[in-house]
Amino acid sequence: MPEELTISTISKEHEIVLLQQMKLIRRFEEKAAEMYSKSKIRGFLHLCIGEEAVPVGVINSLSQHDYILCTYREHGHALARGISSGKVMAEMFGKIQGCCKGRGGSMHLFDKSKNFFGGNAIVGGHLPMAVGMALAQKKQKADAITCCFFGEGAVAEGEFHEAMNLAALWKLPVLMVCENNQYAMGTAIQFTHASIDIAAKGRANGIESMEVDGMDVKVVENAAKFGIGYIRTHKKPFFLICQTYRFRAHSMFDAELYRSKAEVEEWKRRDPIILLQNELLLKNQITVSDIKMMDQEIEAEINAAVDFAEAGTYESTTDLSKYTYSEI
């Protein structure tokens, strides 16, 4: 086990940034759901409502040079990374103004300028890629690291184990982050894993592993910072498991037959946004009117994002075969 994790002091301003980012993500996701019901967004749409502390906590610990790879549940990660909500919304509307010119949609957000590499929708498929990006960083003697997010369902895929072993064997600068939201679609973790101790699976591959409360954004951020420090000091990968929960359906259609309302309510009491907001209120670091203003600003930003997406344009069908091969 690594040294005891202590919550390092964090500035008041930064706490507010964390709150603001989580709220922005929450509202963005709610708006996306609304846009889905209006058929502005189609295909699959996976929301991270309830899990905001994970992308916000981790991504705030990274530098702009670090690479990030995510799953199909990645709108929050994209926003936390600083891709504009307009670009993300436009992408989901299928417009050229989207971060992938509309080609990718909700599950495939990429922005090379932000070192944001998806939006990957084959469960487990991006883990080997993340290892390869970290391998390149090591070969290039770059200072940056790679950060890879995935669900606890992905941990059952053979690729998880192959990727973990390679990362450890090659001593790569990669932070593997398991967003353990307790379910893979309708399959609870105990039906996915014979042993639900995910950290042990990291350690069996010789990787330093740590499990933290993924509903507390400051805990997540501290753990991520610790992990990144470990990676830099020891020149080895680090595995962070964040215990969290998805408050909404897996995607848009989901009767949620596989879990009880009571369980969902139980977890909602640990809503990462409410937790932090209440704490800041209690500590008088923020006032009710500050929050109101923050919410209004977010509302305005999200509405602007929708307007931006609406105003966007579609690629011509004559360009259909573009991006199958590089232009030479």
Place this chain on the structure above:
Amino acid sequence: MPEELTISTISKEHEIVLLQQMKLIRRFEEKAAEMYSKSKIRGFLHLCIGEEAVPVGVINSLSQHDYILCTYREHGHALARGISSGKVMAEMFGKIQGCCKGRGGSMHLFDKSKNFFGGNAIVGGHLPMAVGMALAQKKQKADAITCCFFGEGAVAEGEFHEAMNLAALWKLPVLMVCENNQYAMGTAIQFTHASIDIAAKGRANGIESMEVDGMDVKVVENAAKFGIGYIRTHKKPFFLICQTYRFRAHSMFDAELYRSKAEVEEWKRRDPIILLQNELLLKNQITVSDIKMMDQEIEAEINAAVDFAEAGTYESTTDLSKYTYSEI
């Protein structure tokens, strides 16, 4: 960890059977190499010389009803299972009299009547199948178990982890046996695995795991018996890792650039056949002339196997497409 492993008493007769089987395998392999150099056998040919204690120890612990799945390095397992040396040799000669009518060759020995299911040559590919056979046994409430052999190289494949997790999750009667001969072709275990503690990988999947000296056939047999007992009692899988060594090339062409002669010699001092033979001589359980007689009998059997294979016939090319689909 399971209870301490104690070597249960073993009859003198049985010790001699173990010795005889290992010797038979050794001579069979040597003869196969000879037949290869005479071009009677072609393709790949993987010998288990040095590793005989593993198949002999484990397979002697199984019942005739148990299923067995192996790798491409499986001649010894086939012989230990009681498939006649003639049938195995004929298979490698590509003759109809072989256990697969000559279709499979060295890497694909099957004998359904002996519940012997290959001879599987995609590394790691038979592990999920073994899990499925054990699943069938559980569903059918059969008394039998499934035993699956594989190398330490296979442990790096994602399929190892998927199979282990499924076996544990479904509480299946399967004995997973890792033949850790320290190399996967030319890749030493420390270049395959970031953490060479193979047992830990079993435990991370919630499987009881034990590592034993794979050069001592009695230790192997006892451990296998213990594992089988555990499987029957606890209705759960068991993972046995046998430390062993391949004395010869990976297949027929191999300059062995990847290891030193000294290392090979070091391991040869723990030759499982010599170990047991010396012990039996020392204990006066066998005499030098007994051994001579045993060797002669084996020599005769192997020569008869070659004669049988030589006398065998080839399938007609008009039957080429047979066995692509079942006759209806």
Place this chain on the structure above:
Amino acid sequence: MMDTLKINYREALRQALRESLLNDENVFLMGEDVGRYGGAFAVSKGLLQEFGEDRIMDVPLSESGFVGAGIGAAMAGMKPIVELMTVNFSLLAMDQIVNNAATLLHMSGGQIHVPIVIRIGCGKGKQLAAQHSHSWEPIFAHIPGLIVVSAGTHEDARMMLSAALKSKDPVILFEYTSLLNTEGELEKNLRECELNKSIIRKSGKHISLITYGACVGKALNAAATLELSGIEAEVIDLRVLRPLDEATFLASVTKTHKALIIEDAWQSVSISSEVSARIMEKAFYELDAPVERICGSEVPIPYPAHLEQAALPSEEMIVQKVKKILKHD
């Protein structure tokens, strides 16, 4: 008068599953989310409650693992129905399917049968973007040892599964997610279906439209439209993609002397390539015009609806192409 009933494609699939589970206690279903979730597309909804956890098995995300386990169970006397949630994840299990399921019978000299049925949701057209919009029937149809079938109609959605379960050899059964909510007619007295024959879904004498899967409906619609212009197209649903029933389409081409092949899959090295090549080899002198193809565009499928639709065969494209071909008369 035929006694028919209306049924949607999803319900047809569900009834087929239920019937198979009722008929043979060696049959079981396993796949990701087939149980507690009710199936990713609600096909197996209610079956867990009816048949219990031993027969409706949720599995972890381990495609190679559980497909391989299905193969093993089949070798050991069970009759597994393994669901790959969608074809998009099938490559992860491809080694198991090709090197084990399709190969064991041969390698073992005829000893080991693998009577597994692998159901795969397949197809494009739902704005699921590049990683989730595959039609990989051609890849599977390349593999000797597999029987590859495609349920392009409600009848086959209802009947193919039980036929597949009679096979001693591995069957890959393609189902089409884009059809799930469509309604169709089914005879009340269900007839057993054959797994080795194509079916002429509409007869005609001017041209043969050869197709399968999600394009059967498009071809039938196009044929109806063409009828208005006096063109009688014959529509052949291949159904069996391996081994191909060439007799049926060769006979049709011998009658119509013209053919158009339609499929959603990418064009190069596809089912339509094979059908065209067979017609070339075996009915060349019957042809009045070159056989043509309308297939999926050779691009990863883009997310936006208009681009995706542009990448797929449409009724309109079929109608126009047929008219163009017939001018060659």
Place this chain on the structure above:
Amino acid sequence: MMDTLKINYREALRQALRESLLNDENVFLMGEDVGRYGGAFAVSKGLLQEFGEDRIMDVPLSESGFVGAGIGAAMAGMKPIVELMTVNFSLLAMDQIVNNAATLLHMSGGQIHVPIVIRIGCGKGKQLAAQHSHSWEPIFAHIPGLIVVSAGTHEDARMMLSAALKSKDPVILFEYTSLLNTEGELEKNLRECELNKSIIRKSGKHISLITYGACVGKALNAAATLELSGIEAEVIDLRVLRPLDEATFLASVTKTHKALIIEDAWQSVSISSEVSARIMEKAFYELDAPVERICGSEVPIPYPAHLEQAALPSEEMIVQKVKKILKHD
């Protein structure tokens, strides 16, 4: 007079690797046993000693893992050459190749390039039995986003790799284990090779023999034999299996009016199906006889030599088939 030197295929591959490693420090080779073992087929022998462990990386048995890692490294600015020891293990990495390497450029709206070269030993004919005797070029050639090339000659064994490394897109490079020990001639002044063109290896006017890979040699031998009977066959080495260079073979067929396609891969849904379908579509009226195919028999490959050889195209089969086709004149 051309200045040539003799070289065997293995050595040509080795020189190509060495040159690429020398020319660009972003190039590295990774694969199972490429380093300490010297390469399963001794192709990379000595390179570890020359270039060190960072550039010649042995990898664990984790095909999906290390191919995916190669893809990631390519995304991040390196130029990885990933060796899949043989095509028989490629299905384990197929999801990475198809859903990532071939798809990322499109999904990302043109942002992410994947300049990886995946070298794959391929082919049948060495008595390696059903799991180790695959020719899966057709499966790869089905996938948009991939460039699929096949080194059927010593020249391509020597030159294709450096051309492939210039591509911004993923290249699958098939090499043939059955050719490793064969000798060939190479021009001393090496010419750059193009990755988008087929090559006429021998010209002729009576029939076009269209082929690739391990069958190029067989076709050339057959053509030489046919020459003795006064038959001038044109031999086209496709080289690029995706995207197909149809112009070259269409021009040839327009000249010869007859074609025979030859490949080791299983016949159904193969490269030859696609070539035949293209000739049908684009050169139908030029044909004097139906295009025919000689392919691998549609069986898992059996171990014994006589059965294996019966399952593969041979020089003799080509000669006979050509004579049969030419009777149609």
